[in-house]
Amino acid sequence: MLRHLVRPNDSKIILLVMDGLGGIRSEEFPKTALEAARTPNLDALARAGACGRSMPISHGITPGSGPAHFALFGYDPLAPENDVGRGVLEVTGVGYKLLDTDVAIRGNFATKDGDGVLTDRRAGRIPHEEGERICAKLQRSITEIDGAEIIVMPVREYRFGVVLRGTGLDPDVEETDPQLTGRKPFAPQPRSPGAKRTAEIIAEFIRRANDVLSDEKKANTVLMRGISSMPVIESFADRFGLNGAAVAAYPLYRGVAGLCGMKLIDTGYTVKEEFETVRAIYSEGYDFIFIHIKKTDSYGEDGNIEGKIKVIEEVDEHLPILLELEPDVIAVTGDHSTPCALKSHSWHPVPFLVKSAVCGKDEVETFGESDCDRGTLSVFPAIKIIELLLANAGKLKKHGA
Amino acid sequence: MLRHLVRPNDSKIILLVMDGLGGIRSEEFPKTALEAARTPNLDALARAGACGRSMPISHGITPGSGPAHFALFGYDPLAPENDVGRGVLEVTGVGYKLLDTDVAIRGNFATKDGDGVLTDRRAGRIPHEEGERICAKLQRSITEIDGAEIIVMPVREYRFGVVLRGTGLDPDVEETDPQLTGRKPFAPQPRSPGAKRTAEIIAEFIRRANDVLSDEKKANTVLMRGISSMPVIESFADRFGLNGAAVAAYPLYRGVAGLCGMKLIDTGYTVKEEFETVRAIYSEGYDFIFIHIKKTDSYGEDGNIEGKIKVIEEVDEHLPILLELEPDVIAVTGDHSTPCALKSHSWHPVPFLVKSAVCGKDEVETFGESDCDRGTLSVFPAIKIIELLLANAGKLKKHGA
Numbered sequence: 001m002l003r004h005l006v007r008p009n010d011s012k013i014i015l016l017v018m019d020g021l022g023g024i025r026s027e028e029f030p031k032t033a034l035e036a037a038r039t040p041n042l043d044a045l046a047r048a049g050a051c052g053r054s055m056p057i058s059h060g061i062t063p064g065s066g067p068a069h070f071a072l073f074g075y076d077p078l079a080p081e082n083d084v085g086r087g088v089l090e091v092t093g094v095g096y097k098l099l100d101t102d103v104a105i106r107g108n109f110a111t112k113d114g115d116g117v118l119t120d121r122r123a124g125r126i127p128h129e130e131g132e133r134i135c136a137k138l139q140r141s142i143t144e145i146d147g148a149e150i151i152v153m154p155v156r157e158y159r160f161g162v163v164l165r166g167t168g169l170d171p172d173v174e175e176t177d178p179q180l181t182g183r184k185p186f187a188p189q190p191r192s193p194g195a196k197r198t199a200e201i202i203a204e205f206i207r208r209a210n211d212v213l214s215d216e217k218k219a220n221t222v223l224m225r226g227i228s229s230m231p232v233i234e235s236f237a238d239r240f241g242l243n244g245a246a247v248a249a250y251p252l253y254r255g256v257a258g259l260c261g262m263k264l265i266d267t268g269y270t271v272k273e274e275f276e277t278v279r280a281i282y283s284e285g286y287d288f289i290f291i292h293i294k295k296t297d298s299y300g301e302d303g304n305i306e307g308k309i310k311v312i313e314e315v316d317e318h319l320p321i322l323l324e325l326e327p328d329v330i331a332v333t334g335d336h337s338t339p340c341a342l343k344s345h346s347w348h349p350v351p352f353l354v355k356s357a358v359c360g361k362d363e364v365e366t367f368g369e370s371d372c373d374r375g376t377l378s379v380f381p382a383i384k385i386i387e388l389l390l391a392n393a394g395k396l397k398k399h400g401a
Numbered sequence: 402m403l404r405h406l407v408r409p410n411d412s413k414i415i416l417l418v419m420d421g422l423g424g425i426r427s428e429e430f431p432k433t434a435l436e437a438a439r440t441p442n443l444d445a446l447a448r449a450g451a452c453g454r455s456m457p458i459s460h461g462i463t464p465g466s467g468p469a470h471f472a473l474f475g476y477d478p479l480a481p482e483n484d485v486g487r488g489v490l491e492v493t494g495v496g497y498k499l500l501d502t503d504v505a506i507r508g509n510f511a512t513k514d515g516d517g518v519l520t521d522r523r524a525g526r527i528p529h530e531e532g533e534r535i536c537a538k539l540q541r542s543i544t545e546i547d548g549a550e551i552i553v554m555p556v557r558e559y560r561f562g563v564v565l566r567g568t569g570l571d572p573d574v575e576e577t578d579p580q581l582t583g584r585k586p587f588a589p590q591p592r593s594p595g596a597k598r599t600a601e602i603i604a605e606f607i608r609r610a611n612d613v614l615s616d617e618k619k620a621n622t623v624l625m626r627g628i629s630s631m632p633v634i635e636s637f638a639d640r641f642g643l644n645g646a647a648v649a650a651y652p653l654y655r656g657v658a659g660l661c662g663m664k665l666i667d668t669g670y671t672v673k674e675e676f677e678t679v680r681a682i683y684s685e686g687y688d689f690i691f692i693h694i695k696k697t698d699s700y701g702e703d704g705n706i707e708g709k710i711k712v713i714e715e716v717d718e719h720l721p722i723l724l725e726l727e728p729d730v731i732a733v734t735g736d737h738s739t740p741c742a743l744k745s746h747s748w749h750p751v752p753f754l755v756k757s758a759v760c761g762k763d764e765v766e767t768f769g770e771s772d773c774d775r776g777t778l779s780v781f782p783a784i785k786i787i788e789l790l791l792a793n794a795g796k797l798k799k800h801g802a
Contacts, residue, residue, distance in 0.1 A: 360425035360749045363771045378780035380460050387461030391748045398746050399458060400465030401487045
């Protein structure tokens with residue numbers, strides 16, 4: 001329905017996403033992090049723009065990072081075809097190109113005791129370099145099981161990816177992570193008859209990994225999670241006529257953007273580095289640039305409001321790097337809320353602002369949760385954001401005569 | 402789901418639609434037309450009523466007049482069966498009764514040079530009387546082509562309607578209007594094999610019309626647009642239990658209202674004439690009266706904010722004619738926004754107010770875009786307006802025990 005309304009032009013859109021941006025007020029936190037932060041640049045954007053609250057799924061439904069980003073990119077977060085496994089997201093997020101017949105697995109290095117009981121599900125959060133060393137060690141010893149090629153790759157710290165490549169593989173296999181220490185990992189059980197051989201290959205991988213890692217102090221076993229294959233997803237370009245680029249440092253967000261067909265840009269991890277990356281690619285012909293800031297969510301999950309405030313202020317401080325590019329449309333929001341009061345993702349709608357020459361300025365003066373409650377966009381589904389940005393960019397014709 | 406909730410009573414609803422009412426603030430226009438207009442009567446209604454912003458389709462999607470009015474009348478503007486051709490809308494809008502087997506065409510009189518190249522797509526906007534004269538001239542010469550009866554009727558100024566009546570006709574034919582001057586019109590191409598004969602009839606009509614009009618200075622050719630047949634649409638009475646009347650001067654809006662089964666009332670073009678028409682029919686048993694004011698949109702499309710303000714003030718000045726009728730429910734809104742800053746229809750939500758004894762008064766003091774942003778109805782889909790008005794009129798039972 002929408003695609004035929006798209007009318008390409010030269011205008012450029014920036015979508016700046018602070019992960020888990022939204023918060024709630026509570027007795028402990030009488031202001032949210034966004035309300036407490038000093039944000040003169042974001043406030044000026046809110047004053048000149050149109051504000052509201054974006055709803056990742058619906059009142060009461062808390063999204064994971066994958067669905068939340070699919071919604072931001074205009075894909076139904078509840079559609080089965082967009083329920084992409086974490087294995088696929090992590091592996092594609094580090095830039096690995098999956099075949100449709102591959103099975104991708106997200107692994108955790110973990111610590112077990114002499115009885116095989118888990119004592120640490122994250123192997124003491126070993127540093128990234130340790131993870132790289134151990135992945136190389138595994139890959140040297142394990143390259144093929146029952147005719148399937150085995151590819152092992154580091155993701156980040158204690159997290160790694162495994163790809164099974166071959167014919168007749170089926171990802172319909174249960175995870176082995178029991179989610180608690182003091183227990184043994186589960187065996188990889190097939191959920192359907194066709195996945196029996198794949199489950200056996202994964203079981204054999206775990207046995208061999210336990211052998212190879214037996215001399216490691218921390219990372220002496222593996223947990224296999226998010227066992228999955230590539231979904232069939234209409235590309236962002238086909239869906240919205242946009243040539244998109246993703247400036248995101250963390251694998252999962254790169255993974256979702258990559259699945260939607262956005263170009264994944266290499267970038268540093270700091271806010272300033274990410275914004276400088278946008279500046280560096282700005283003249284390269286992209287008309288949609290997605291920027292992902294991770295740390296707002298991490299501090300929210302820790303309940304660390306000072307940390308979350310500091311990241312928001314860091315974004316505000318460096319925002320002029322983006323503003324000086326004079327994008328035709330700039331929008332700022334989060335993928336979901338991560339209130340410090342909850343130390344977790346939540347369902348609360350997320351502050352949203354869009355600024356363009358035709359945004360329909362409202363009377364919101366500062367960028368915050370309660371301010372955005374009074375904005376002209378009201379509470380609206382995150383899945384409509386891309387259409388709204390296309391309209392602001394003059395890239396949509398009218399529907400009907 | 403809704404129909405079984407309808408509980409008829411004697412209460413009366415007035416829906417006053419100012420076409421393209423909504424606006425946006427911009428550098429050039431720091432206030433919208435509605436905000437700048439002096440509207441004591443509308444403000445009093447807003448103060449006594451409940452306000453919000455109605456959303457014709459969704460954030461970012463700009464509706465044409467047809468879809469926007471279908472939404473106002475409670476019909477899904479995106480449903481294929483409500484995607485009615487302009488030919489049908491124009492021909493039914495002038496009161497012509499179409500058969501299901503007819504093909505209706507919206508025609509433009511246009512000017513071509515000696516080589517058949519278009520020099521004016523609207524024949525210099527010839528006056529309505531000229532259009533009537535030329536239609537009569539065409540009708541005298543062309544009454545039948547290949548077994549199909551040909552009916553020609555004036556619509557307004559340079560616009561006319563053609564109905565093909567017969568068996569085996571199929572409207573799946575491309576328009577001939579190239580949308581630009583300096584080009585020759587397209588031939589009427591069939592889009593499917595079944596429409597071949599209809600396309601040939603239209604081509605023959607154009608050839609004969611060119612002959613008949615060869616001595617005209619301005620209107621010496623025709624463009625054929627919106628080739629379409631009657632859709633199957635549930636009537637307003639069946640859907641909502643309402644006996645509706647439409648007080649609208651312009652054909653397209655009469656067309657949509659007529660397709661929904663509302664009674665089309667003859668009326669003059671000025672605001673005062675339209676309101677007097679409502680007064681004249683008020684005791685005739687209608688429990689829903691739709692009033693359409695066109696010029697707010699026309700001035701918006703011209704970017705003429707003084708003109709738009711003046712029409713809004715004219716509506717306000719004559720509003721007491723409606724208020725003295727003491728309708729149980731009165732609602733005021735637009736079908737979509739037409740900001741002077743954009744000189745076109747837009748996606749921005751439209752100021753909306755409803756006043757009844759049970760509307761749920763909010764704290765909005767004046768009728769304007771930003772005022773309505775703070776209203777109790779928030780931003781809500783236009784397709785829900787009729788249900789809201791039915792409820793305010795006491796015409797809806799509760800759902801469930």
